Amino acid sequence: MFDLIIEIGLIIGILASAVYVAEAKPISRAIGGFILFSVLVAILYLYLNCPYLAGSQIAIYTGAVAGLMLLGMSITKPEYPEEEGTNKVLLGFIIAGALIFVSFIVVYYSSPYAPGITSEVISEVLARAQIGFGELEKFLANYLWNYRGFDVIFQAVMVIAIAAGLSHFFKEEREARKR
Amino acid sequence: MIMYADLLIWFIPIVAALLSPIIAHISRKGTHAISIIAVGLSWVMALSMIPDIIRGKAYYYPNNTVLGTIPFANRLVWIDLSNLIGAKLSFGILLDPFSVFMANVVAFVALWIFVFSVGYMAEEPDIGRYWFLMNLFVSSMLLLVLSSNLLQMFIAWEMVGLCSWALISFWYKSKAPSPDPRFKTEGEYNAHCGLKALITTSFADAFFLVAIALVGYATSLALGSPTFDFLELSQNFAWIDTLIRLGLLPIFSIMLLSGPLGKSAQFPYHEWLPEAMAGPTTVSALIHAATMVKAGAYFVGRFFVIVYMGIHVYHQSVPQEISLFFVIAAYVGAFTAFLAGTQGMVAKELKKILAYSTISQLGYIFAAFGIAGALISEEAFFAGSLHILAHAVFKALLFLCAGAVLHAVHTKYVHEMGGLKKYMPVTYWTMMIGGLSLSGVPPFAGFFSKDSIIHAALEYTATQIPFILLVVTAVITVFYTFRMIGLVFHGEESEHIKKLEEEGHHVHEAPLVMRIPLIVLAFTTIVVGFFFEPIISFLEGEFVEFSELPHLIIEYLYHAFVSILFLATIGIILVGFLPAYFIYIARKVDPQKLVEGNVLLRALYKFLINRWYINPIYYRIVDGIRSIANGVRKVQTGIANVNVLYMVLAFLTFLIFLILL
Amino acid sequence: MTALPMEIYFAVGLSILAIGLYILSVKRNILRIVLGIELMITGANMTFVIVSYWLTGGSVDPLIRSIIIVSMGLASIVAALSISFVILVYKVFGTRDIRKLRELKG
Numbered sequence A: 001m002f003d004l005i006i007e008i009g010l011i012i013g014i015l016a017s018a019v020y021v022a023e024a025k026p027i028s029r030a031i032g033g034f035i036l037f038s039v040l041v042a043i044l045y046l047y048l049n050c051p052y053l054a055g056s057q058i059a060i061y062t063g064a065v066a067g068l069m070l071l072g073m074s075i076t077k078p079e080y081p082e083e084e085g086t087n088k089v090l091l092g093f094i095i096a097g098a099l100i101f102v103s104f105i106v107v108y109y110s111s112p113y114a115p116g117i118t119s120e121v122i123s124e125v126l127a128r129a130q131i132g133f134g135e136l137e138k139f140l141a142n143y144l145w146n147y148r149g150f151d152v153i154f155q156a157v158m159v160i161a162i163a164a165g166l167s168h169f170f171k172e173e174r175e176a177r178k179r
Numbered sequence B: 001m002i003m004y005a006d007l008l009i010w011f012i013p014i015v016a017a018l019l020s021p022i023i024a025h026i027s028r029k030g031t032h033a034i035s036i037i038a039v040g041l042s043w044v045m046a047l048s049m050i051p052d053i054i055r056g057k058a059y060y061y062p063n064n065t066v067l068g069t070i071p072f073a074n075r076l077v078w079i080d081l082s083n084l085i086g087a088k089l090s091f092g093i094l095l096d097p098f099s100v101f102m103a104n105v106v107a108f109v110a111l112w113i114f115v116f117s118v119g120y121m122a123e124e125p126d127i128g129r130y131w132f133l134m135n136l137f138v139s140s141m142l143l144l145v146l147s148s149n150l151l152q153m154f155i156a157w158e159m160v161g162l163c164s165w166a167l168i169s170f171w172y173k174s175k176a177p178s179p180d181p182r183f184k185t186e187g188e189y190n191a192h193c194g195l196k197a198l199i200t201t202s203f204a205d206a207f208f209l210v211a212i213a214l215v216g217y218a219t220s221l222a223l224g225s226p227t228f229d230f231l232e233l234s235q236n237f238a239w240i241d242t243l244i245r246l247g248l249l250p251i252f253s254i255m256l257l258s259g260p261l262g263k264s265a266q267f268p269y270h271e272w273l274p275e276a277m278a279g280p281t282t283v284s285a286l287i288h289a290a291t292m293v294k295a296g297a298y299f300v301g302r303f304f305v306i307v308y309m310g311i312h313v314y315h316q317s318v319p320q321e322i323s324l325f326f327v328i329a330a331y332v333g334a335f336t337a338f339l340a341g342t343q344g345m346v347a348k349e350l351k352k353i354l355a356y357s358t359i360s361q362l363g364y365i366f367a368a369f370g371i372a373g374a375l376i377s378e379e380a381f382f383a384g385s386l387h388i389l390a391h392a393v394f395k396a397l398l399f400l401c402a403g404a405v406l407h408a409v410h411t412k413y414v415h416e417m418g419g420l421k422k423y424m425p426v427t428y429w430t431m432m433i434g435g436l437s438l439s440g441v442p443p444f445a446g447f448f449s450k451d452s453i454i455h456a457a458l459e460y461t462a463t464q465i466p467f468i469l470l471v472v473t474a475v476i477t478v479f480y481t482f483r484m485i486g487l488v489f490h491g492e493e494s495e496h497i498k499k500l501e502e503e504g505h506h507v508h509e510a511p512l513v514m515r516i517p518l519i520v521l522a523f524t525t526i527v528v529g530f531f532f533e534p535i536i537s538f539l540e541g542e543f544v545e546f547s548e549l550p551h552l553i554i555e556y557l558y559h560a561f562v563s564i565l566f567l568a569t570i571g572i573i574l575v576g577f578l579p580a581y582f583i584y585i586a587r588k589v590d591p592q593k594l595v596e597g598n599v600l601l602r603a604l605y606k607f608l609i610n611r612w613y614i615n616p617i618y619y620r621i622v623d624g625i626r627s628i629a630n631g632v633r634k635v636q637t638g639i640a641n642v643n644v645l646y647m648v649l650a651f652l653t654f655l656i657f658l659i660l661l
Numbered sequence C: 001m002t003a004l005p006m007e008i009y010f011a012v013g014l015s016i017l018a019i020g021l022y023i024l025s026v027k028r029n030i031l032r033i034v035l036g037i038e039l040m041i042t043g044a045n046m047t048f049v050i051v052s053y054w055l056t057g058g059s060v061d062p063l064i065r066s067i068i069i070v071s072m073g074l075a076s077i078v079a080a081l082s083i084s085f086v087i088l089v090y091k092v093f094g095t096r097d098i099r100k101l102r103e104l105k106g
Helices: A002-023 A027-047 A051-075 A089-110 A119-128 A137-146 A149-178 B005-026 B028-048 B050-055 B097-120 B127-146 B150-168 B186-223 B230-235 B238-246 B249-263 B272-278 B281-290 B292-312 B320-344 B350-375 B378-409 B425-439 B445-459 B465-489 B495-503 B512-540 B546-561 B564-585 B591-597 B599-609 B611-635 B640-660 C006-026 C030-055 C062-093
Strands: B057-059 B066-069 B072-081 B087-095
Touching: A002 A027, A002 C006, A002 C030, A027 A051, A027 C030, A051 C030, A051 C062, A149 B005, B005 B028, B005 B087, B005 B127, B028 B050, B028 B097, B028 B127, B050 B057, B050 B097, B050 B512, B057 B072, B066 B072, B087 B097, B087 B127, B087 B150, B097 B127, B097 B281, B097 B292, B097 B378, B097 B512, B127 B150, B127 B281, B127 B292, B150 B186, B150 B249, B150 B272, B150 B281, B150 B292, B186 B230, B186 B238, B186 B249, B186 B272, B230 B292, B238 B249, B249 B292, B249 B320, B272 B281, B272 B350, B281 B292, B281 B350, B281 B378, B292 B320, B292 B350, B292 B378, B320 B350, B320 B465, B320 B611, B350 B378, B350 B445, B350 B465, B378 B425, B378 B445, B378 B495, B378 B512, B425 B445, B425 B465, B425 B512, B425 B564, B445 B465, B445 B512, B445 B546, B445 B564, B465 B564, B512 B546, B564 B591, B591 B599, B599 B611, B640 C006, C006 C030, C030 C062
Parallel strands: none
Antiparallel strands: B057 B066, B072 B087
């Protein structure tokens, strides 16, 4: 009984605060809603027997991310109150509804009664495609793969790129100094 | 060949290309040295492949490990999907007389053009970018002629197109006034010329790619697994029968021909080559005269070799319908030769005359290969290949001479030059040698090759249209060649030159580093004509004893000189030469008055100077497509929210697709 | 296991993802969009936990917990970098409205 109340409360709270983040007019209220959201998600994690995750959620989201948001909001404050709000709310609700519908379809198709594309087909395809080896190419492949020839090649490419960049940079320095 | 020469021949220029921009910042002479050494090494590698063909087996020089018998494709299987879809994607180098011949032509001409451009681009600030693109171009051209399957050849095909675009628009930052009223600066005009070349060839290559895919499809239906390899295509002609059964062979022939026509600037894709003269002259010499535009002709020749080897070596029976490809190539080639020749008669810029001449001579080569395929005759094929060699040498020579002249005179219009004979004797004589070779005057190289092409056209008895067009074009060729030489070197100096002399920029001979390639190429074009018989036996893959060589050469010369066709050739040359001599060299008749006086000539002149009115049609098509594109552009609004909505839409489509399948 | 059937929790997790996507595609304010991104990441984490709880009938797999810790760390990095972008955008363009940033208009 008690479980049911907590669960229903959590679910409604999470959904409601997510919608509030989307729809609140001033940004500060949206960030407040986000803080409430992350706390509720942490409580959900606690309910599902992951205390470490819950602590991590509070520390990172409520602590770091929300703090960063507040910082960003306060630095970029304009002098005049800016206009907020959209006039395409209906379109947004339709898209959100479509996405929720799609999520239910995914749930249905992942149940054992409706199998779709499984991972077996994909792994079979991947197992059959091979890289072929031949006469002299075996030596090359051995060198490239077992003796890390690829690493040498990539390092050479990196060195060349760095050399190109450095030489360009020094040339510009020289020309700037000449002027 | 030298050990690993088949890999190194195209790998060394790529390494030089990657190093050039870095070293250009440190030392200018260093980049020149690296590029010339790289292309020199490529030439050495190409030369070292010749003994392989002569001996009939491919082997590495120091330790004599034999790899296989000619024709040999040194393949590396890259992706082996045999179990899944039954296909293998491989990367290979084909050692075959025709490809080694082309590789030698490309490497030799590229070497001397690189030496010339050391002097020509001496004051260029962006030399790193120039050498990068030139080296990349040489590498991809060598990869193109040596590749063993269609897909790899197509990759190299597109890479040469990319280098060509980048090199035509090389001076895109120039702020000089534009010669064309549609653009503000000359830089924009150059960029537009590069884009025109790129878009025309890409449009042609789209059809080519579809034809390649059709080859894959037909081979997968006929042989069980798709293959693009040239040797495998000639071993079993079941894929051609499949195409006939599907009713796709005519469309396939036309689409397969579209790629070579685009790359070699034949009708209807011929409009990009005259505009491509906006790039540096060395670029025009290398790319648009000697090598890249030969790639299309190379492919037609390669297809002929596939058909020929299938018949004679693997004893397949070839259906008659495949000759449609070659017949269209022959007619288009002959027609384009005539079309470009007439436009060259009235062109006003020096490089444009040479550009039209290039298109015209490529038409000859296409006609030769087309007739070879239509009749399945070897002689026409040899005629075409020899003309590739001769044309590469003398056209590169002519372009380099034009470069020397432009370097000295600082104008590109032929009417602003004149009387340069006493200022630039070396250039004059080398250009005269090149012009004589182009006109087909014996005993230069151009005579032998052009003569054999016209001889082959005579044997094509279905219609005589190619023969008539080629003969008329020969007359026109002589005319515009001597018109060009007369206007540039003979007569009086023009106002422009007098002004230059007064200002103190003396018109001088080109520096030594630019004169050496001219002399070398002139010497080559005089001498190589006599070596055509050994080259023919090389192409046949037969081994000729060294002591027999003089006898064979003398026999060949005897057959060439003592025939009715020889007298006809002399007649053709005289018919073309005499008017040009009187009008332009001796300056006895004024061309302006001649044209103004006659209504017919005036109409003809107007028609020719406007390039047969073909260009405006193309621009109208392009404008139509551009307005459609401007409408479609409105999809990109630049608003981030809209982009997210597009992503959601795409994801939903993908999900529904996944579920419904 | 919980009193309510687990499909409802699963639907909640996916709905949070949906709401985050809605914010991303409709709203104008950059800060709100960053909040939407964070919402989406939280929704994904939540879905992981819920499905793991569902499939193992009462406890969450330790592997999943470690993955989610990593994911949360990455989310904080995303938020930090996004806020620095927001501040820069405000400095250059003077507005917090992404509909005014149309430099990439085709």
